[in-house]
Amino acid sequence: MRAKDAVGRYGEDVAARFVTQAGWTVLARNWRCTEGELDLVALDGDEVVAVEVKTRRSTAYGHPAEAVTFRKLASVRRLTARWLREHDVRARSVRVDxxxxxxxxxxAAQVEHLVGVV
Known part of the structure; x- marks a missing residue:
């Protein structure tokens, strides 16, 4: 495994622990289809949350969240709609974090959670 991939995997593990400790239920990790991948899908109360995780070793080239572009968010929204069509999950609402x-x-890893980015 390349170092970059290992850092990304570690960040996803940190994020999954973070939401679990917040009382969320993780429904899927690294869910893939022909259109792409969702890092995390979780249930926050009665709200389905698709979580895009970005991990960096430093902020020398910018904050990790800056790497989440408008195009990436559009992709996450499309993938979330597909995930919902393929899974029987009842939710009051859906959001992307x-x-x-x-x-x-x-x-320790530093975690910043941006809620409802779209």
Whole structure:
């Protein structure tokens, strides 16, 4: 596994723990279809949340959340609609969040949760 992939996987693990500790139920991790991939799909109370996770080792090239473009968010919305069509989950509403993770060389990962980005 490439170092970049390992950092990304670690960030997704951190994000999954973060939402679980917040009381959410993780419904899917790394859900894939022919159109792309959703990092996390979770249930926050009665709301389905698609979570885009971005992880970086530092902010030298910008904050991880800055890498989530308008095009990426549009893709996440399309994928979330498809996920909902393929899974029998009843929810009051649906939203898209971003979890940005910075993994420094030493110390704990820093997590920032952006709620309802679209």
């Amino acid at each position: 971003v979890i940005a993770v910075v993994v420094p060389r030493s110390g």
